[in-house]
Amino acid sequence: MMYRVTSFVLKIASRCNLNCSYCYMYNMGDQTYLKQPKFMALETIEIFAQKLKEYCESMKLEFAQIVFHGGEPLLAKPDYYEKCVAIFKNTAPELEFTFTIQTNGVTLDQNWYSLFKKLNISIGISIDGPEKYHDEYRIFHNGKGSYTQVAEAIKLGNKNQLAGVLLVVNISIPVEELYTEMKNLGVARLNLLLPDGHHDKPPFGIDETQWKNKNYAPFADWFISLYKLWKKDKERPGIYFFETLVKMIMGEEGIGNQLVGRRTNGVIVLESDGSIEVVDSLRACFEGITRNEINIHNNTLEDLFENDTFQLYYKAHDKVAEQCLNCPVYDICGGGFLGHRYSEENGFDNPTMYCQDMVRLIAYIQNDILESLPDEAVAELNIERITYEEIINGFEKENELKIDPEVQKELASFKKELQI
Ligand code: SF4
Numbered sequence: 001m002m003y004r005v006t007s008f009v010l011k012i013a014s015r016c017n018l019n020c021s022y023c024y025m026y027n028m029g030d031q032t033y034l035k036q037p038k039f040m041a042l043e044t045i046e047i048f049a050q051k052l053k054e055y056c057e058s059m060k061l062e063f064a065q066i067v068f069h070g071g072e073p074l075l076a077k078p079d080y081y082e083k084c085v086a087i088f089k090n091t092a093p094e095l096e097f098t099f100t101i102q103t104n105g106v107t108l109d110q111n112w113y114s115l116f117k118k119l120n121i122s123i124g125i126s127i128d129g130p131e132k133y134h135d136e137y138r139i140f141h142n143g144k145g146s147y148t149q150v151a152e153a154i155k156l157g158n159k160n161q162l163a164g165v166l167l168v169v170n171i172s173i174p175v176e177e178l179y180t181e182m183k184n185l186g187v188a189r190l191n192l193l194l195p196d197g198h199h200d201k202p203p204f205g206i207d208e209t210q211w212k213n214k215n216y217a218p219f220a221d222w223f224i225s226l227y228k229l230w231k232k233d234k235e236r237p238g239i240y241f242f243e244t245l246v247k248m249i250m251g252e253e254g255i256g257n258q259l260v261g262r263r264t265n266g267v268i269v270l271e272s273d274g275s276i277e278v279v280d281s282l283r284a285c286f287e288g289i290t291r292n293e294i295n296i297h298n299n300t301l302e303d304l305f306e307n308d309t310f311q312l313y314y315k316a317h318d319k320v321a322e323q324c325l326n327c328p329v330y331d332i333c334g335g336g337f338l339g340h341r342y343s344e345e346n347g348f349d350n351p352t353m354y355c356q357d358m359v360r361l362i363a364y365i366q367n368d369i370l371e372s373l374p375d376e377a378v379a380e381l382n383i384e385r386i387t388y389e390e391i392i393n394g395f396e397k398e399n400e401l402k403i404d405p406e407v408q409k410e411l412a413s414f415k416k417e418l419q420i
Helices: 042-059 078-091 110-119 131-137 147-159 175-185 218-232 240-249 280-284 301-306 308-314 355-372 375-380 388-394 405-412
Strands: 007-011 063-069 096-103 121-126 162-168 189-193 267-270
Touching: 007 042, 042 078, 042 301, 063 078, 078 096, 078 110, 110 121, 110 147, 121 147, 131 147, 147 162, 147 175, 162 175, 175 218, 189 240, 218 240, 218 355, 240 355, 301 308, 308 405, 355 388
Parallel strands: 007 063, 007 267, 063 096, 096 121, 121 162, 162 189
Antiparallel strands: none
């Protein structure tokens, strides 16, 4: 089978000038970054660009998204980016490239903005919220917080071409405080991510005594409060997560990402030594899950398609637990991000650990859309009112649709007892 991959994350720097306390790369036991070269060699990028060209030719793809990532990608020198962009354009002039960089923003000044404008690289900055929350976790190696520098970079971005701000949700931040902060910083586009975690490792902010309670959905409660504020704000910023859910509920096709929806996950990661891997946020599941022997110096991109983890990740929204197949909001939720489904006992044969949150949030937004639209518009939508309780209670009934035994075997093959 051929896999359609259009997004390529290049870990061009393996080190970071911050030392965020929750970082899966540096502070969750995985020390493999120490064996990686500090920067991806330009020769590695040349080889990658050539193999990318060959892959796109064989797949008849006309475009590719290149994401410069790290570590912290701004640890590289400005002329590194000039050379990288030139390599891609010279190697594959027939391809339409979209270049993006995801940075912590602490050294992002006007010179960088001007350079990225010239090179047509769109910029995303990560922040953790208002100063007191941000500075608790996003700290320099000397322990000092990085909020001041990041806030400056965001404000400067408003006069330049900042594409958006990325925030990993911290439910201990009061929603009003966060929203006011984003408005004060002038954020035009906000992208929200659910924190890493799975069934054996609750994410930050969760009340573990309530975790298995049927009514406990703290992330949904937090998101719903934010959604209400956002909806009534006439000058609201774009919030990609909400916009995606609204579009999917309204029936728009081809929407989704690794977190929600039913699309395939066409993303590959190139590590700084040339290793080709599946997205590294899966590393929060268990040590070595993304590791393999595939390297761009010796292999083609297609060699990753033989890898078990890649095969499951690519079709993660189709290869779901039986409960998801029978869930009324499956087409919107898609069973969640693969990494959030993991448990030692079942491998990936679970709904996402955010299942209750997704049910409550999707039900809320769907019902809100139904209430907000005139009757004629509602009649054209193929959706109806749904309730959290009905869906959650439905999970206790016998499943009508049965899971394909081959899919179940594949999901369960990542169980702790079967890991090599
Ligand atoms: S809400 Fe739960 S059961 Fe439904 S698709 Fe998502 S993870 Fe699966």
